[in-house]
Every structure is written in structure tokens, then in C-alpha cells.
Amino acid sequence: MRQEKQTISAEYLARLNNSPFVYLVDYRGLNNVQFSELRKRLSKAGAEIHVVKNSIFGIASKEAGLGDVSGEMKGQVAAVTGGKDLTNAAKTLRTFSKEFDKAKVKGGFLGSKRLSAQDVVALADLPSIEALRSKLLGLFQAPASALARVIATPGAQIARILQARVDKETN
Secondary structure, three states: OOOHHHHHHHHHHHHHOOOOOOEEEOOOOOOHHHHHHHHHHHOOOOOEEOOOOOOHHHHHHOOOOOOOOOOOOOOOEEEEEEOOOHHHHHHHHHHHHHHHHHOOEEEEEEEEEEEEHHHHHHHHHOOOHHHHHHHHHHHHHHHHHHHHHHHHHHHHHHHHHHHHHHHHHHO
């Protein structure tokens, strides 16, 4: 392989190794303005999209332990990677695809597990990591709140009884 192709392959490999997920997107039909808009939206979601050279990306994916991706690497393909919330990137792709009827997800990887296009859509349907954290925190706090109410109830009842007695004696 020529030196420039080795450099590109090393760049792809670094992106694949530094990202917990990779989504492969067919960007056929997108013009430059639309592609820039997709790039901007993905950036807000903590992800990046890069047009890839199919044959070199295939070599880099094998080196990264993803296996043979030749089935997904037909046509105009871009790779979405990121280090943050993978559901936000999937939601962004789904929203953009519905809005422009372009940029179709072909599949991807979560770690070394292969994802179909339907799997990526399923990831897009999951709540964000912040929503999951808040739900989990709510589950942890609910028993403590209930316990505090149970402990406080007898004391509050005694206080009301004493106050009623004081009110009765003052009248």
C-alpha cells in the first residue's frame, strides 16, 4: 500500500479505536450544504462524520477487529464516530434522514458487535444517558423519601395532638 493510503488507514484506525461506536451512512444525494448541516448536528450530539474511502476503511476495520465490512461499504459511505452518547448520534441520524429523506444508515458497530440498520434505529429510540441517569436517581431516592415520610409521620401526629390539646386548653 502506498504511503498516503497507509496514512489514511492509520487515521481511520485511530478513529475506530477511539470511538465506542461506528455508524455507516449512505450519504448519496446529499449536497454540500446538507452534508455540512448533518456534520453540524452530529457535532452538537458529540459525534463526527467523515467520508471514507471504502477499500481503505475496510482494511482499517479489519485491523480494528470489526471484521469484514465489505457488505456495508458499497456506494458513497461515511462513518460516524464519537466518544459521547451513542444514542444522541443515532437520534440525530434518524431525524436528519426523516427530514431530508437522505443519509440512510447502513449499519454499524457497538464495540466489536455488528449492528444492522434496524439496531441503530432501536438505539435512537432509547432515552438519552441524562434521562436514564435521572430515572435511576429517582429510583434510588424514592425509598429514602418514603422512609423519611414514615419516620416523620408519628412525630407529626404527636405534634398535632399536642397542639390540639393546647388549643383546647386556651379556649
